[in-house]
Amino acid sequence: MTNMKKLMLTSALALCAPAAFAAPAAGKVSCTPEQTGVGGMVNTTVCEVKGASLDEAYRALYHTKNKHIKSYLHDLKLPAKLPAKSTKLLVPSGGTRDCGSKTKVDGKWVDDVADPKMELNITRRPDQVRILAQEVDNCVEVENFVITFKRVGKNVKMVYEWHHA
Numbered sequence: 001m002t003n004m005k006k007l008m009l010t011s012a013l014a015l016c017a018p019a020a021f022a023a024p025a026a027g028k029v030s031c032t033p034e035q036t037g038v039g040g041m042v043n044t045t046v047c048e049v050k051g052a053s054l055d056e057a058y059r060a061l062y063h064t065k066n067k068h069i070k071s072y073l074h075d076l077k078l079p080a081k082l083p084a085k086s087t088k089l090l091v092p093s094g095g096t097r098d099c100g101s102k103t104k105v106d107g108k109w110v111d112d113v114a115d116p117k118m119e120l121n122i123t124r125r126p127d128q129v130r131i132l133a134q135e136v137d138n139c140v141e142v143e144n145f146v147i148t149f150k151r152v153g154k155n156v157k158m159v160y161e162w163h164h165a
Helices: 003-021 054-062 067-075
Strands: 029-031 035-037 042-049 087-092 097-105 108-114 117-125 128-136 143-152 155-164
Touching (some): 042 054, 042 067, 054 067, 054 128
Antiparallel strands (some): 029 042, 035 042, 097 108
């Protein structure tokens, strides 16, 4: 084979390679309306992304046009991309909160102010990702969020649970 033919073949392969190795686009996101259970203490939303990997499904849901799901994921300070392995993150929630109480400091009463952070425990397995998100360093509110992405056949099912007291 001549050098010119080798060069042309190499160029053609280089142009085609990105398309051949590109990840398939994740399918559409479909979600059921939010359900309330356990005496009103747990709100659950279930979504499905057709024909997607766990990472593609996460990205599809993170960037979805569904305002409720998008706000859930962004309000929890989740990363735009899933980490490659299990990890624990501590992310500032943004701003302080007045707890509505006072504490005596050096003989003076001062407002109790919290500087909340979101603690994210992301656990990866081959066919599942589980995210436990809870606010820490907050006032007394007790809430946590469990988001599970699980492969079901060729699709990925996401279950979003909001546990509150």
